[in-house]
Amino acid sequence: MGSVAIVTGAGTGLGRCLAISLAADKNCLVLVGRRAQRLDATRVECVEAGAAPDDVLAVPADLSDPGSAARVVAAARDRFGGVDMLVNNAAVATFGPLESTGVDTFVRLFTTNVAGPAALIRQAAPLLRSAGGVVVNVGSIGGLLAVPDRSFYGATKAALHHLTRSLARELAPEIRVNAVLPGAIDTEMYEDLGLDENATRRLREEMIRTTPLGRMGRPEDVVPWIRMLLGPAGSWMTGTLLVVDGGRSC
Template structure:
């Protein structure tokens, strides 16, 4: 039987691309996301790519809800009697200057990008201890770079990076915890940054200009590194922050 992996933010972008790749490899999946229709599209893509429909569970929920983490653990137990890996991929980005961005925005970023991954890690840790499994967090080079107008998002991702390294020590040797830190990956997230279309266009131009390899990333540039961290090649890796950014953070 294949590994059992829960992927959050599975309804689009990097999460969908990862799910399709894992399904093709025979992985049993718990697809977690806010929109049921988008999860169904991901499931269909997984099946079209060679996955088995019976090996895929769709779990539409808001990860910031009080019972969300427990629901993921329960789904893994009910459907597959366990869990081998958790990929904390769900994220939210909001950009804006300090004097134009309220604390409610900051609180929301912390809830999605930091509190939810912490709660999920806590909820599934007993299952992962049993399987000697792994957690992969999807961070961002935004948590490494100091950029005006992106301080709240960067702080939330920096917190996730610290959580990764701290839990790697706390949960060892039973559970490995690592993170992938992508640069600017061209996904639907850029359609929902809280800024107007002209600012988004300028942002995209800036991302390309400041990336040595001369383009934004694509989900398929990042997915193989997550797959590597989930598998035996990373058996002696924990606490690593793996940067995949076209050189932008150099």
């Protein structure tokens, strides 16, 4: 049996791409996401990539719900006996000006983007410590850049970055904690920002225009760097915020 990895947000985009990559190397996977149907589709692709059917477990869960983190970690322990890797990829995003965006939106973003990862790390820490394990949080350059109409989202990602660096010290030396900070990645997330079709199109155009390499990223651009942090090449890295953004944050 390979290493055991929990991947959140595994039903679409970057999470799905990462899960398939890990499956191809015969790792055991716990796929976490809110939508069971999409998780099942990822599970099928993981098996097609080379994982044994019994080595891929789908756990539908909304990590903003109390108790979901404990349930996910318990499922991993019961099926596979432990956890070696945790990738906190699940996130939500809402863009809009401060004066028309309610505080309830910030609470929802913070609960999913910061409290959810923190709860999973807390629950998984004993298993990760026993395994000499590793956590990779998926942040965003949105937590580095000051951009109008994105203050709530950016604040949650900045908080996740700080959590990463703080826990890297707190959990060392047994557990490594790093983060990747992608730029604009072309995934389904852009359809869930609360923007209309024209605003979404303008946003995509802006992302491309402000990225020196002239395009939005793809999940395949980011997955190798997550794999690096998870594997032997990242064995002397902790507390790192690794930017992968086509130069947009330069």
